[in-house]
Amino acid sequence: MNGGPGLSDRRGDRVVVVGAGLSGLACALHLVGAGYEVVVVERDDHPGGRAGPLDMDGFRADTGPTVLTMPELLDEALAAVGSSVRDRLELVPLDPAYRACFTDGSVVNVxxxxxxxxxxxxxxxxxxxxxxxxxxxxxxxxxxxxxxxxxxxxxxxxxxxxxxxxxxxxxxxxxxxxxxxxxxxxxxxxxxxxxxxxxxxxxxxxxxxxxxxxxxxxxxxxVAGVYFPKGGMRAIGVAMASAASEAGARVLYGTAVQRLERRGERVTLVHTDQGERLPCDHLVLTNDLPEAYRLLGHWPRRPVPHRFSPSAVVLHLGTDRTWEQLSHHTILFGHRWGRTFTEIIDRGDTMSDPSLLVTQPTVTDPSLAPEGRHLLYVLAPAPNLRDGPIDWDTEGPRYRDQLVATLEKRGLEGLEASVRRERLVTPADWARRGLAHGTPFSLAHTFAQTGPFRPRNTVAGTSNAVLAGCGTTPGVGLPTVLVSGKLAAHRVMRRSTRERR
Incomplete structure (x- = not known):
């Protein structure tokens, strides 16, 4: 283990991190780099969490975020164990960062x-x-x-x-x-x-x-710039997990947490579905917020109920052709932009005039698809399951057809005929992954859920549990979850130092 001889004799050195998403891996890197013994428990068989892989017969899609900004925050996490982005990843700056297309035919390259x-x-x-x-x-x-x-x-x-x-x-x-x-x-x-x-x-x-x-x-x-890692966004989690493992962290894949054992305000053992009993001096939970609170047996009182962000329907398409108007990231704005938010957030409906983010990573990295083929990631904002109780198992296929028809009207003629592989992900699928109300974006950033008003990364009633991820501070987004992992690690370090005094 990293940290030198005698470290395991010191109190406060054993940390269990639940979740090998990007916040959990950032936390693990900062902790193992500071000399802690770290075990990361991940229910999936791969790192990255929501930024994971989806393979469709040679089409290598990303399941979560497609936009990488602020790579210096990733570099900061890797630097904690003496590594760097340059050592682990090949980042390609995207120019344009986006291409914005409007229904009047105008195009703006950002x-x-x-x-x-x-x-x-x-x-x-x-x-x-x-x-x-x-x-x-x-x-x-x-x-x-x-x-x-x-x-x-x-x-x-x-x-x-x-x-x-x-x-x-x-x-x-x-x-x-x-x-x-x-x-x-x-x-x-x-x-x-x-x-x-x-x-x-x-x-x-x-x-x-x-x-x-x-x-x-x-x-x-x-302004700061948009990047893409060769190998896809999945490469970020792989790079971080590899760096953490090489520095001494233990990463357990295909392992879910069943329950926590407590002694007073301290969590002392993490029980997994593989029969392991992991002792911990500190615990970091990166689960979706309600699941983290459930494991801890605690739901904090708040002056207002939590409000969750809208969700998204994602359509992964493996095609046998491409379209010249598509950049790496292309935003296809609908005409009735203002109505979009009213429909999704206030009415709980799907968009009548969709505005869509279309990502074609094979523009930058052709290796993500078989030779001569292309990969499209179509993101359509949608209501979460609490705001819009849509039966997605029934409506999903119909909505998929509507999205394809909309894309063809917006210039992607022949899209339907070009599809060779596909996967549809709806709010119901996000919910099946354990994400509250079927949204991958967690709590909305309303004023009452921003900054000091957002759920903190400490939990009342526990003295050694810390939270990380998009449900706590600072919030949603790839850069911010990396910061969240660092902040959680610093909480652990501060508590550990205080306990050893």
Missing amino acids: HTDRRRMTAEVSRVSGLREAVGYLRLREWLARLYRVEMRSFIDAQFDSVLDLLGADLVRLAALGGFGRLAPAVGRHLEDERLRRIFSFQSLYAGVPPQRALAAYAVIAYMDT
């Missing part, structure tokens, strides 16, 4: 390079909008610097932790206003406004109601 995007905005919308884009870009950068320091990469024990100079700076930047008006102050073209605000759907809140602070996601996408 470049992260300042000069190229300024020229693109000028081409599409004129010089005045290009000047507005530059102002928006500067505002996004200032917003990110404040938020990363004090609101994303930060522990919260109470609302008082929010107070300070950065709170004043965030307020002065308009971070507590609403996202859509904040973007609108810089841009008049409705197409550009969509490009810099659609990301709020990741946070589970429409742009009109989302905090302007969530423009930080647009910064990550449109």
Whole structure:
């Protein structure tokens, strides 16, 4: 084990991490790098959690996130064990980061390079909008610097932790206003406004109601840059798990946690379905939040009920052709953009005029499909099972046909005839994986579930259990779950140090 002789004689060195998703692996890397004995328990037979693999006869699809931003956060986790992204992955910067297509036939290529995007905005919308884009870009950068320091990469024990100079700076930047008006102050073209605000759907809140602070996601996408790892997004989990194992962590695949054994406020043993009894001085749970609370036998009281994000229908298609209008990431916006959020979030309906994210990773890495074939990942936002009680086992196939028909109308002629392999994933499938209310996006980022108001990564009634993942701080998204794992590791280290004094 990593950490040198005599470490196992010290109290507080044995940590069990439940879940080999990206937050759990980030946590494990930071802990094993600091000299702790770490066991990671994963129910699946592979690492990555929601960022896992789906193989369809030579088509190598990713099950979860398709957009990688802020790779320096991944590098930070790997650096904890003396490794790096460069050692483990081949990252390809995507240019354009996105291609946005609109129903009027216009196309905007979203470049992260300042000069190229300024020229693109000028081409599409004129010089005045290009000047507005530059102002928006500067505002996004200032917003990110404040938020990363004090609101994303930060522990919260109470609302008082929010107070300070950065709170004043965030307020002065308009971070507590609403996202859509904040973007609108810089841009008049409705197409550009969509490009810099659609990301709020990741946070589970429409742009009109989302905090302007969530423009930080647009910064990550449109300023910091979008990347793709050769081998697919699945390669991230593999790289992190390999680095953790080589540093001394023990990773148990195909192993589920059955129950926890407690002595007072301390969890002392983790019982698995393989009959193992894993002693622990500290426990890190990365399960979906309700499942983590269930294992601990605890559901904290809150002033308002938890609100969960919308879900998504994902259609994986292996095709025998491609289409020139598709970039690596292409957003096909519907005409009735504003109605989309009302239908999904307020009415619990599917989109009548779908806006879709289509990812074609074989544009960047042809090895993900058989020679001459291509892979499409079509994401359609949808209501979660609590907000929209749709019988997806019945409606799913019909909705699949609607999505394919919509894609053909939007320019992907011949799509149906080109399909050679496919897999449909609906909110019902997410629920079968144990995700609350059938959403992979966990709790929505409403004001009451943001920052110090979001469920904390500590749990009342337990003295050695810590949470990580998208349900706790800082929240949903690949960069933030990596931060979440680091914050959980730091909680363990602080408690371990305090206990040994």
